[in-house]
Amino acid sequence: MDDHWVGVLSNIGVMSFLALSAYLLLLTGEISFGQQAFFAIGAYAAGIGTALWGWPLAAALGWAALAGAAAAVLVGLPTLRLHGLYFAIATLAFAEMVRILFEMWRYQVPIDGELLGPDGADGFRGIRYVFESNIEPSQYLAIIYALLGAVLLGFLLLERSRLGVSLRMIGEDPELAELNGIPVKRCKVLAAGLAGSLAGVGGGLYAHLTTYVEPRTFDVMLGVHSLAYGLIGGLGTALGPVIGVAIDISVLESVRMFAGYRMIVFGGLVALLLIWRPRGLLDETVVHALKARLRSACRCVWMSARVGETRR
Amino acid sequence: MLEVDGLVTAYGKIEALKGVSLGVERGGITCLLGPNGAGKTTLMMTIAGILRPRRGSIRFDGADLVGRTPAQIVAQGVALVPENRLVFPQMSVRENLLAGAYQRSDSGEIAADAERLYERFPRLRERREQLAGTLSGGEQQMLAVARALMSRPRLLLMDEPSLGLAPIVVDEIFRIIGELNRDGTTLFLVEQNAHKALQVAHRFYLMEQGRVTFSGTPGQLAEDEVIQRAYLGTRRAAV
């Protein structure tokens, strides 16, 4: 695989964490315009971990997840009482505050005769752990996708768990969920915390992929993009947001003939897609049908195996 | 006056009306009774043009209503007082009445009609500048009826006018229904209160599970059986 595609795939993997973070909250019926804040917090936390404190990558990513989760729970407690647009705008306000604070924050430490660390609006340069540890880009790609695979597996388990069902119920109708004895508030805070940790890990991976982070990267546009990915790919399964990211980054990347018209074509396509499928490509109905087909296919294989056995 | 024939209305794959046929005679009060989920509200919403039927026809004085917009149907002279009243909560009583006359442009006549309705509903006159959202349930029902009358309908559809109201208010509503009919308005109403409905109706229909299962005049079926079927459905349907 050439370097270009390793880079593209790495980007898809990293952005998928952010898209899944927004998707998780969307499952509970809440729109967040602010998941990029936890992505930023994760990026700074992990960068500081390896570059300033000399931690190994795994520890730094864990710390990024923790920081993202803690921040999300902290901001979730007052804001999750709100609903719909109120919640969306509160998260937006919070995320913009975080971005501006990072633009003002300086925490520089001399490492090997060089000043490293967050430097206000100039960002945080020299997060070189991956390079210095002789991890090849393709190896780093494998790390990203191993973690992403673990997260998707987690989503698969979540969908089958009580918590997953509770979250979808809350998304459908919070009052009804409450009446059915689901602790709505607690479930939402939990979902927000998990979503924060996902964004945090994604941010940590992102910082180590690009080796530098700038506060202006984490603006509202990033947040709205991450939300849009779920709706493009589909809200029926956790694969949806990942597909959404892949469509945005890879398809656009490869269709270079559109050069100056790229967003005109893509924006129009997304608008038409949403008319056709308002809950994305892999919406609940499609996922349900696919699952049913998969199940009957499995049953066929199993049956024919049994038939084979008895014949023998 | 109104002829519904073979009407099928569906929500996705689920058919709420499975071929409904019935008629409403000019000058009379026609009642539609049936248990919850029988499709009564769906029928009303389909006649009013809010829902689009999959098959069948709705003819009103010879004109086909299927495929027309709600606005065109109001212009034809059919008005619906919807279930749960649906007044405009942030508008005053006076403005709600004005909105009822949205299709009309004869402002002098509109004012005169509003004045006549204030005569009929004195409570509304008292509260004419109050926001509709602050009215009691009974007052909101009066307002919803008055609002519908502002379009000068030849046929007034009413969906569960007594829903959630105190008995004394229900009596009041049915008194008004009788009055309106004497003054020449044709009425077609959906009711849960079978006893009250049979008192005023000239003709009634029973609807169960998306189909009309009985039609006749109030004397034709014992009230007990009507009530039984209107609330619980027939045994055949329940199986």
Place this chain on the structure above:
Amino acid sequence: MIDFVQNTLDGVMIGSSYALLALGFTLIFGVMRRLNLSYGPTIMIGAYLGTLLHVDAGAGAAAVAAATVLGAALAGVYVERLCFAPMAAGAGIASMVSSFAIWMQLEQAAILVLPRHTYAFPPLAAGAPLTLGPFLVRLDHATMLIAAAALATGVYLVLHRTRFGLGLRAIVGNPVAAHLVGVDVRLSTLAAFALASAVGGVAGYLVLAVDQQVTPMFGMWATFKGLIAMMLGGLGSIPGAILGGLLLGAIEAHAQWYFGPHIRDLVTFAVLFLVLVLRPTGLIGEAPPAEAAAYGRA
């Protein structure tokens, strides 16, 4: 004290255009119960149409203003047709994301037509500032305030004194009931969209004429200023939109004066956050209709 009054004065005057932005936003939200993220970009398209006339044909202020407003209204109609009209009830998030996709599209369209980063925008009213005792009032600021007040009054009159306005308020109150009294909801919604975008176009024109330059980023700026002002004042309330806009202008002016531009934005977002958390209905918003609060699930 003089500084304080002067800052408030400046802030309120700038805030008058925020109020107009919020007013357009509130109109769309009230009628649709959906968020139009493309609101600012439609205004930007109008402004770019005006700029094109200015750059290519040397059009004057009046022609540029007319083109801006008309262009914004037309772009608004485009957004409504593509992102809102075809979406079924219950697809509120799809509309919002779709309007975001169209935002990207409009931004790139603007860059294709006028590729430089900034363009000059013709000024509104040049001349020496007026003096009011110890206070100074810029002529263009004063024009902005007067124009905004006149337009807000006009919108109020349209909503409360015309048949079209009655229909719109009926849709805001209850869309099904609006259908039942005979309002052509689809047509009225489209007209409301065009009107709101035109109001935004006026706001955009006023702001740009004071700044005397335009960039494609103006779309994002206008969406977020309008959104913040609307939420500050109270969702779905027209007096709330006006108050929110004026207040946002005043907060920005003071914070800028005392702390500089960086902290200014921080203060703005902190105030917004606190208002939402402590008083979610905004400063003078009514208790929100259930659908408004729950539009996320719609």
